[in-house]
Each structure stands twice: as structure tokens, then as C-alpha cells.
Amino acid sequence: MATLDDLRNFVRSCPVIDNHAHNLLLPSKQEAHDLLTATTEAHGAALQDTKTSLSHIRAVRQLRELYDLHDSATWDDLMEKRTDFLQGDFESFLRRCFTGIHTILMDDGLDDTTVYLYDWHDDFILDKTLRIVRIETLAADILREMHRKATLPIGPAIHNDDMCAEAWIAFLQAFETAIVTEINDPDVAGFKSVICYRTGLDVKIAGDVQVATSGLEAFQSGYLPECVQDDFRVGSKGLNDSLVISTCRLLSAAAKQDSISKPLQFHTGLGDADIDLLLSDPSHLQPLITAFPDVQMILLHASYPYMRQAGYLATVYKNVYLDLGEVFPQVSRNGQETILRQCMEITPYSKLLFSTDAHHFGEVYWLALKQFRQAFEKVLVEYVENDDLTATQAIQAAKDIYFNNSKRIYNLDVELPEMQPVGLPEQSTRSGDLDALTRRARAQSNREARIMQAPQPPQLAWKEPESQKEPYDLDAFATFFEQYSELKFVYVQWLDYLGTLRVRMMPIAEFRRLIPNGERIGISLGNTGTLQNDRVTSAISSAGQIYVEPDISTLRITHSRDPLASATVLGSFCNEGGRRLDCCPRNTLRTLVDRFSDDHGITFLAGFEIEVVFLKQDSESQYSPWTTNHAWGTFTPEQFEIALPVLAEIADELSNIGIDVQQFHSESGAGQYEFVLPPLPIVEAIDTLVQARQVVQQITRLHKLRATLHPVPLKGVSSGQHVHISLNSTAQSPQDLAKNEFSFFAGVLEHLPSLCAFLLPNEASYTRIADDMWTSGTWVAWGTQNREVPLRRVSEGRWEIRCLDGFANPYLALSSVLAAGLNGVETEKQMVMKDCITNPAQLTEAQLNTLGIAKKMPTSLEDSLRELEEDGMLKRYLNERLINDYVVMKKAEREMLDEMDEKERHAWLIERY
Known part of the structure; x- marks a missing residue:
């Protein structure tokens, strides 16, 4: 059993992962920066008063030890000795400063040309340094480069709405491409936002369109007028919010799509004088935390003076963690101990992380770690003595806070060394000078390489799947x-x-x-x-x-x-x-996804909306709607009493099996409701859809109801299975991806009548091919935020296929869409059809011709099957045998259904879909 002495020895010597720190200044720049800033956020005239602060006085006493000076040495004595270090064996001094640090996660966005590159620090620690990417610095770099290339509207151009909108789209695409590139960089451990400094932590959560619109408004009116004078510093509310939300969205997608989980750090609490302290309270982040449960969020700097608020968030939200940095060495000894106690009042120690928040000076690393060890030891010993913890439990807490929690949260490939006196070997234990030079050369060009330029598409040829079984994990x-x-x-x-x-x-x-x-x-x-x-x-x-x-x-x-x-x-x-x-619908889709990825560097996200009508059945087997006091988005007393318990049960059961519904609500038809599923990689999205629909229908059945996906289960009630699709790439530039996006959907529109055989696979499906019903309309067309066309462009990079219903096999339906899109990309098809932002049914023939709208949607399954049989492209890109068998089966199904009378056929389909 561990003793208090064991605990003290462990706390004093355990190697640490520093989960948040900054680069050291070059020696030539160190003398220009005042070491007084090591213990305070004060600057300018206020800085001199820090000499009478408890934190400074304590640091002076401890720096005498680091500098090997006598107990009466003054601050001037310290600065004189420090100059000797800078002009002498500076690296040996730094090795002493970094004693006990195993790994550093470094926010290298604080300075640029005045600091050492992140991996230079590797030579002074036990393992290596990884990057934390500051998203606002990344954004500023992109905007600065846009200005250099004269693509940023400055001066009178800021009054040109079209130019500003075009520049905003280009910037956002470049930013998101850069974020995705960094997500996939093994040297990047995570990301950081300083929105706390810029516009506050009250990030406004809204839909994609609202976020983009707000960002554009802030970009045009708040950012562009002063951006050159401000050196492109990003500091406009809507713009800053959009950067955070875009980053969260991409991190969430990476966690789901590629199992890449990289946390997002937030500066919280104390900071420079330009911070709004009221808006640095981490409580403001609660809506963002809730909106992105897959994004691990780190609240930096103990959120001082809001420790208890931060501790509460880290306690009640699985994806929130609390960092214990910066208050060491910027707060007094007694304050540091109080902060640790408050952070640990309710927060599990599995949610606490150590950091130095050191910057510029090696001394800050040394002071922060030394003072943390002292305060941590005192608090843990106190807990053991008061029977709050055993010595063994306290050692485990220290082990986790020093090392294991960061290892787990940042997915670090490191191991806690065997306990021994902490020091550094004379020679580096890493892979050698050549590797170090390679890392540094890569890092030197890293900033330029990622600005406005995505990597070139990989030169990969698509291969037939190996004739071996798929590997299992x-x-x-x-x-x-x-x-x-x-x-x-x-x-x-x-x-x-x-x-x-x-x-x-x-x-x-x-x-x-x-x-x-x-x-x-x-x-x-x-x-x-x-x-x-x-x-x-x-x-x-x-x-x-x-x-x-x-x-x-x-x-x-x-x-x-x-x-x-x-x-x-x-x-x-x-x-x-x-x-x-290739006779397998799911494999057909997987193969097309592989071809897009291997040949073009394009991946897909898809998000489904499950529109379902809940029916009750009387003694004569007649169907009627479950709720009738009902309209879109309503929450009537009838719905509250009857529907809500069942809907909530469905949502809870889905969540319990790992399917998180983004929202659910009533739709316009009586008894009709919608469950919105999260965006996922396209095969995974359909897998999730299939499993989610089964839960919806089975739970409903247990309540003596029928949940049907029938497109028209009741007169006047119409249901679709709308899907949102986005093309993504870490291999293409934003410009190339945008070009391929329009080529993709140009191919879809050209072959849409054929695709309807898969998208609308039953005669009843074509009841929804009608105008003025918000279904899909009767014309082959596309339009931004237009619900009277079969293909709605929701926002830049995101489209909705509206002519899809619950009768379809979604693997086949999306396979046909990808096949048409692949043809469009590979033939570089131009989108000659223009954006239709009004109902095509209300346009004159001349107006339709101007927009390039000339083709009607099929009005029957027979029409769409005929189109499919005659579509040579789909047979080449999809699979001719599959198409032929599918057509045979659909015709046989239609003959079987035609043998029934209308009432029997209707009931038969409702019971099966």
C-alpha cells in the first residue's frame, strides 16, 4: 500500500505532458521582451506594478535557485545573470528549464518570425513536441495571402456585395481545406481558438445558412474595412463565430468518418487587458458544447476566476475537460492551492489536464511546473490526511493529471516512463539528426504550404478489391x-x-x-x-x-x-x-466511394431526414393518423400528451445505441414527424439510416401503431426520405473541388429521369411528382434553397436530393447518384443549367429556356424504368447486370401489385415500408 512519502516522491518527480504551451523566443529577441511578463498578464505602464505582487516576489525567490544565485540577489542581479545565459551556453540552461517535461503540445500561433519552430524544442524534452493549431492565426494567414494576390475586396470594393460574397466563399473554402489538412497531419495534436479575446465565448449556434450569412455580414462590414491596418487580425463577431463552428463541424466529421479525434482548446478566463472578462466565463460555451458532443473541448487556464463554472461543465459534459495552466506562475501560492481545490470540488480527476502555458522564456516552463508540483503535493497530501483519498488513489490522480489524461484525450502514442530521478540524457533518444533536420525543414515551410493551397490529388489508380475477406478489427x-x-x-x-x-x-x-x-x-x-x-x-x-x-x-x-x-x-x-x-447494393456504393477517393481524392458526407407517418388501425383495418391537431413544427396539447412520450422514447433508444438524432419535430401531414440524423460518411450514413428506421418502426409497433415510410400513406400526406450530400477533399484545392461539385451535380441532373427508377421505385412514389407541394416539383432543375425542385442547393458544398422516398433501397439510390456524378466529374461536365430560385411551374417558357430548364420529371415508374433501360452511361458506371435484374424485379413487383385492388395494395405497402 502506498504511503504519503510515496505520494510526495511521485508528485515531485513524475514526467508530465504539457498540454498547452508556446514557442520560445529566439535569443536575439529575448532581451527585447520583459521577463516580468512571466508572472502577469499586465503590459505597458501596468507591468511595473507587478514587482509588488505575491506571484512575482515568489518567482524571484525561485529563480535565484534556477540561476544559482544567493538569497539576497535582486531582480537586477537576476537579469544580469540571465544575459550571461543568453550569451553563453543557452542550450544547457534550457535543458534545466525543461527538466521533467515529457511531451509538449504547442500552440505555435502566438508569434511567427521571432520564435523557434515547434519541433526545435524536441531536443530539450524526453519525447517530442506536437502542434496545436490556432484557428484564428490560420484564418489571418489565408486572408493576408488573399490580399497579396489581390483577391480580397479592399477600399471601394467592400461595397460590392457580389465581390465580397465571392471572397467570403473562397476564404471559407480555403479555411476549411486547411483545417482538414491539419486534422490529417500526424504532428497536429489538436486545435485552439482565442475567440475569447476577440469577441467572447458566447458563440451563436445556428443552422449552416444562418452561420454563413452572419459570417458574410461580419466579413463585409466589420472585418474588411480595417483588415490591412489590423494586420488581418480576425476580430468580428459573426466571422469569429463561423470559424469556430466550421472547425467544430469538421472535427466532428473527422471523429465520425475517420475516427480521428483531435480536441479543440479554448482560451477562457484571465488574459490581456483587451479581453472582455465577462465574456470569458466558460458558461457561455454551453450551447456550443451541447451542439457538438463529438468534439472534445479543453477549457484552458483553469478558467480563472471562473474555476467552479468550468469544473461544472467538465463534470456534466463528457466532451469537456479542464486545463490547470497559466495560474502557475501567475497567481500566488495560496491562490494556486485554492484554485486546485475548487477545480477538484466536483470535477473528476479524469477530466483535469496539466499545462504550463509557458511562452517566450524557458524560465516560465520551469516556474510553472515547479509551482504546480508544490501546490498539487500540498492539496493531495491534505486530501489523504483527511481521508478524502488514499495515498494510492492520490498517486493515480497525479498520474492521470500529469500524463494519462492528455495521452488519452489527444490520442498520443506515448508511455509514462518508469519512475526514476527525472533528468535528460546527454544525447537525444530520438531517431537522429537527419530526422530532426527533416522535421525542421518541413516545419519551416509548413505555414506557406498550407495557405491557400491544398495538396495535389494523389496519383492513385483504382484497383479491383482483393479476392480476400475484408479485414476485421x-x-x-x-x-x-x-x-x-x-x-x-x-x-x-x-x-x-x-x-x-x-x-x-x-x-x-x-x-x-x-x-x-x-x-x-x-x-x-x-x-x-x-x-x-x-x-x-x-x-x-x-x-x-x-x-x-x-x-x-x-x-x-x-x-x-x-x-x-x-x-x-x-x-x-x-x-x-x-x-x-457487384450484385450487392451495399458493395456497389462502397466501390463507387472508393473510386471517388482513389481517383479524385473526393469523399462524401450524407445526412438523412426520416420522414415517417404514424398510423393507428381500427377494428376494420382502416388506417387513420395518430395525431390530428397537427401542423408543421407544432406542439399542441394533443401532441404533448400522445406523441411526445413515444417520440422521446424513440430518440432515447436511438441515442442509447449510438445514433444521435440532431432534432425531431412534427411535419405538415397529420400524424407525420421527422427525425434528423447526423451527417456521416455516405456508406455509414445509410447503415445508420437502416438501423435507425428499424428502431423507429419497432418501438412504434410496441405502442400498437404503424410507422410507415410510404410516400403517400394518407390523402394529403406526403413523405420523402430527403438526403443532404456534400463533396469533401483534402487533396483538391477549394477551386477544383467547387468545379468538381458542379460537374458532379450536372451529371446527376442530366441522368435524373433514369435515377428516378432507384430514387422513386414504386408507382405510388410518383404522386409526389407535383407542383406547389414542396416535394420535388415536375421539372428537372436545381435551385438554391428552392424546395420546388428535385435538387436543392442548401449552401456552398451542400446539396439536398428531394426526389427520394422510403420505398427505395438507399444503397442503390445513392449508388445511382454517385455513378451519374462520377461521369460528370470524369467528363468535366459543365453546369449549363442555371440556379432556379423560384418555382419553375410559375415560369414562362422563355424564362425556363433562359435557365436551361427543358426536361420534365418522369410521371410514372414505367417512364423512369424505360429511361433507365436506355441509359448506357449508368450501365457502364453502375453495373449492367445489376440494372437488368433490378428492372426485371421492379416490373415483376408492379405486376404483383396490379393484381390487388387499390385498398389491398395500399395496406400491403404500408405494412412493409
Whole structure:
């Protein structure tokens, strides 16, 4: 059992990860900066008064120790000795200053030409230095470069709305491209915002359009008039807010899409005199924290004097952490101990991080760590003596705050060294001088390389998938079942051509044997050619075997109301050797996604809206709406009493299985509601959609209701399955990506009548091809924020496909869209059709011709199938065999449905979709 002496020794000597610090000044610049700033945020005339502060007086006493001076040495004596260090063996002095520091996460946006590059500091610490990217500095660099290239509207040009809007779009694209580049840089550990200094922590959360509009207004009216005089410092409210929100959005997407989790630090609390102290209270960040639960947020500087507010946020929000820096050495000894106690009053020590916030001077690193160790030791010993902690628990707290928490949160590939007297070897333990020179050369050009310039697209040729099984992450697989040891069954599921969710139920023991052994579930090839009721079609083959390959990245538990303790996993078709089969809708989409990524450096995010109508059924099997005192966005007493408990239960169950609904609300039709899912990589987005729809329908069934995706389940009620799509790239410049974006959607529009065979795959779907219904309209057209066209441009880089409904197999539907888009990109198709911002049905023929709108949407499934059969491009880019089989099955389905009367057919479809 550990003792107090063990605790004291550990606290005094454990190596630390400094999760927030800054570059040292070059020796030639050090004398121009006053070391008095080491213990205060004061500047100018106020700086001299710091000599009578407790923090300064204590630092003087401790610096005598560092400088090897006598106890009576004055401040002038210290400065004279310091000059000797600067002019002598400066590096040996720095090694002493950095004693005990293992890793530094360095915000290198504080200075530019006057400081050492971040990785220069590697020679003085036990491991290495990683970057923290300051987003406002990145933005200023881009804007400065735009001015140099004469693309930033300055002077009279700021009154030209079009020029300002064009420059704003170019800037935002360059900024987001740079952020994505930094996310993927292994030398970048995280990001930082100093919005606290600029406009305050009260970031205004709004939709993408509102954020972009507010940013443009601030850009034009608040930023551009004075930007040159201010050296391009970003300090306008809407502009600063948009930078933070864009960064959070990209970090959230990276966490979901690529499992890259890089935190975002926020300066909070005390700062220079230009800060608004009231707006530096971290409580202002609560809406942002809530809006981006996937973004890890670090509240810097103990949020002094708002420690308790920060501690509360770090306690109640999983994604919030509290940094304990800057108050060491800028606050008195007693104040530091009080700060630690207040930070630990309710905050778990797993949410606390150490930092020095050192800047400019090696002495600040030394003072900060020395003073933190002293205060931390006193507080922990006090807790042990008062039986708040055992000595063992206190050592664990120290280990976590010094090292483990930063390692975990920043995903650092480091290990806590074995405990020994802390010091540095005479020679570096890293990979050698050549590696150090390479790092420094890369860092020297890093700022220029990332400004206004994305990396060139990788020269990769698309390859056929290997004829081996897809690799499994067996560690994640084992961890899943360790976490959910109570599971008894697994549903292995896949979606067939007609959008029917098929399933094999497996006992957990058999499934856990199947996966590590590389085995799969064999099914007859003929199963792919049957209708929803097993009626055979001419697409069926009585011979042949295919295999369902479970994709364990989709493995998730089922909802709590499932009668079985189960998990669900989605699968794809492969042959016996594990090669992807192109008859599989999910594989078809995966292959197209791979081609875009490999050949063009383009990735996709997709976000679905689940529009669903809740129906109740009477004794005569007649359907009626669940709620009738109902309209879009309403919350009537009837909805409060009847609908809210069920809707909330659905949202809770989705959240419990890892599907976070962004919002839910009533839609315009009686009994109609919408659940908005988060944007995800396109295959993952559909996987999530399939699993989410199943939860919606099963929970609803338990309440004796039917939740249907039927496009027109009741007269006057119309439902879609709208999807938002964005093209993204870390390999293309913003200009090239924008060009490819329009080529992509030009290809989609050219082939839209053919695509409707997949997007609107039932005769009932075409009831929604109508004008003045806010569905998709009757013309093949696109328009910004226009809901009377099938393709709505929501904002720069984000589009909504409105002509998609719940009858569709979304893997096939999006595959067809990507195939048409790929053709558009590869043929560099021009978007000749113009932005239609009004209802096309209200335009004259001449006005339609001016916009390039000439083609009508198909009005029946027969029309769209005919278009599909005649579309040679889709057969080349998608798969001719798949298209032929699909057409056969849709025609057979239509014949089967035509044998029913209208009432029977309507009920039959409602019960299956």
C-alpha cells in the first residue's frame, strides 16, 4: 500500500505532458521582451506594478535557485545573470528549464518570425513536441495571402456585395481545406481558438445558412474595412463565430468518418487587458458544447476566476475537460492551492489536464511546473490526511493529471516512463539528426504550404478489391462483447434490391466463432431475385451460392425494448474467397466511394431526414393518423400528451445505441414527424439510416401503431426520405473541388429521369411528382434553397436530393447518384443549367429556356424504368447486370401489385415500408 512519502516522491518527480504551451523566443529577441511578463498578464505602464505582487516576489525567490544565485540577489542581479545565459551556453540552461517535461503540445500561433519552430524544442524534452493549431492565426494567414494576390475586396470594393460574397466563399473554402489538412497531419495534436479575446465565448449556434450569412455580414462590414491596418487580425463577431463552428463541424466529421479525434482548446478566463472578462466565463460555451458532443473541448487556464463554472461543465459534459495552466506562475501560492481545490470540488480527476502555458522564456516552463508540483503535493497530501483519498488513489490522480489524461484525450502514442530521478540524457533518444533536420525543414515551410493551397490529388489508380475477406478489427470486436456481455443473439441483416431488410438470427456463441475464423453466412444466389413475399422473378438463379459478410464496423446493440438481448450488424455480399460481389447494393456504393477517393481524392458526407407517418388501425383495418391537431413544427396539447412520450422514447433508444438524432419535430401531414440524423460518411450514413428506421418502426409497433415510410400513406400526406450530400477533399484545392461539385451535380441532373427508377421505385412514389407541394416539383432543375425542385442547393458544398422516398433501397439510390456524378466529374461536365430560385411551374417558357430548364420529371415508374433501360452511361458506371435484374424485379413487383385492388395494395405497402 502506498504511503504519503510515496505520494510526495511521485508528485515531485513524475514526467508530465504539457498540454498547452508556446514557442520560445529566439535569443536575439529575448532581451527585447520583459521577463516580468512571466508572472502577469499586465503590459505597458501596468507591468511595473507587478514587482509588488505575491506571484512575482515568489518567482524571484525561485529563480535565484534556477540561476544559482544567493538569497539576497535582486531582480537586477537576476537579469544580469540571465544575459550571461543568453550569451553563453543557452542550450544547457534550457535543458534545466525543461527538466521533467515529457511531451509538449504547442500552440505555435502566438508569434511567427521571432520564435523557434515547434519541433526545435524536441531536443530539450524526453519525447517530442506536437502542434496545436490556432484557428484564428490560420484564418489571418489565408486572408493576408488573399490580399497579396489581390483577391480580397479592399477600399471601394467592400461595397460590392457580389465581390465580397465571392471572397467570403473562397476564404471559407480555403479555411476549411486547411483545417482538414491539419486534422490529417500526424504532428497536429489538436486545435485552439482565442475567440475569447476577440469577441467572447458566447458563440451563436445556428443552422449552416444562418452561420454563413452572419459570417458574410461580419466579413463585409466589420472585418474588411480595417483588415490591412489590423494586420488581418480576425476580430468580428459573426466571422469569429463561423470559424469556430466550421472547425467544430469538421472535427466532428473527422471523429465520425475517420475516427480521428483531435480536441479543440479554448482560451477562457484571465488574459490581456483587451479581453472582455465577462465574456470569458466558460458558461457561455454551453450551447456550443451541447451542439457538438463529438468534439472534445479543453477549457484552458483553469478558467480563472471562473474555476467552479468550468469544473461544472467538465463534470456534466463528457466532451469537456479542464486545463490547470497559466495560474502557475501567475497567481500566488495560496491562490494556486485554492484554485486546485475548487477545480477538484466536483470535477473528476479524469477530466483535469496539466499545462504550463509557458511562452517566450524557458524560465516560465520551469516556474510553472515547479509551482504546480508544490501546490498539487500540498492539496493531495491534505486530501489523504483527511481521508478524502488514499495515498494510492492520490498517486493515480497525479498520474492521470500529469500524463494519462492528455495521452488519452489527444490520442498520443506515448508511455509514462518508469519512475526514476527525472533528468535528460546527454544525447537525444530520438531517431537522429537527419530526422530532426527533416522535421525542421518541413516545419519551416509548413505555414506557406498550407495557405491557400491544398495538396495535389494523389496519383492513385483504382484497383479491383482483393479476392480476400475484408479485414476485421478483432480487438474492437472483442471489446464490444466484453462491454455487452449480456448479449445472446446477433441479427445479421442486409437490404435487398426492393428495400426489404433481410435477416439471419445467430446465437452469440456462433457469431463470435464465425468472425475470428473468417467465415460467412451462405445463402442461395436465387434469394437475390425474389420479391418481398418470396414470389420468384426471371432474375432468379436456382444455382449458385453467395455469402453474407458481416461488417463489424456496423455492430451495435439493439434497443432496450427488444425481447432478445441482441446486437445487429449489417452485411455485404461476397464470394467464397471474400471478394466483393457487384450484385450487392451495399458493395456497389462502397466501390463507387472508393473510386471517388482513389481517383479524385473526393469523399462524401450524407445526412438523412426520416420522414415517417404514424398510423393507428381500427377494428376494420382502416388506417387513420395518430395525431390530428397537427401542423408543421407544432406542439399542441394533443401532441404533448400522445406523441411526445413515444417520440422521446424513440430518440432515447436511438441515442442509447449510438445514433444521435440532431432534432425531431412534427411535419405538415397529420400524424407525420421527422427525425434528423447526423451527417456521416455516405456508406455509414445509410447503415445508420437502416438501423435507425428499424428502431423507429419497432418501438412504434410496441405502442400498437404503424410507422410507415410510404410516400403517400394518407390523402394529403406526403413523405420523402430527403438526403443532404456534400463533396469533401483534402487533396483538391477549394477551386477544383467547387468545379468538381458542379460537374458532379450536372451529371446527376442530366441522368435524373433514369435515377428516378432507384430514387422513386414504386408507382405510388410518383404522386409526389407535383407542383406547389414542396416535394420535388415536375421539372428537372436545381435551385438554391428552392424546395420546388428535385435538387436543392442548401449552401456552398451542400446539396439536398428531394426526389427520394422510403420505398427505395438507399444503397442503390445513392449508388445511382454517385455513378451519374462520377461521369460528370470524369467528363468535366459543365453546369449549363442555371440556379432556379423560384418555382419553375410559375415560369414562362422563355424564362425556363433562359435557365436551361427543358426536361420534365418522369410521371410514372414505367417512364423512369424505360429511361433507365436506355441509359448506357449508368450501365457502364453502375453495373449492367445489376440494372437488368433490378428492372426485371421492379416490373415483376408492379405486376404483383396490379393484381390487388387499390385498398389491398395500399395496406400491403404500408405494412412493409
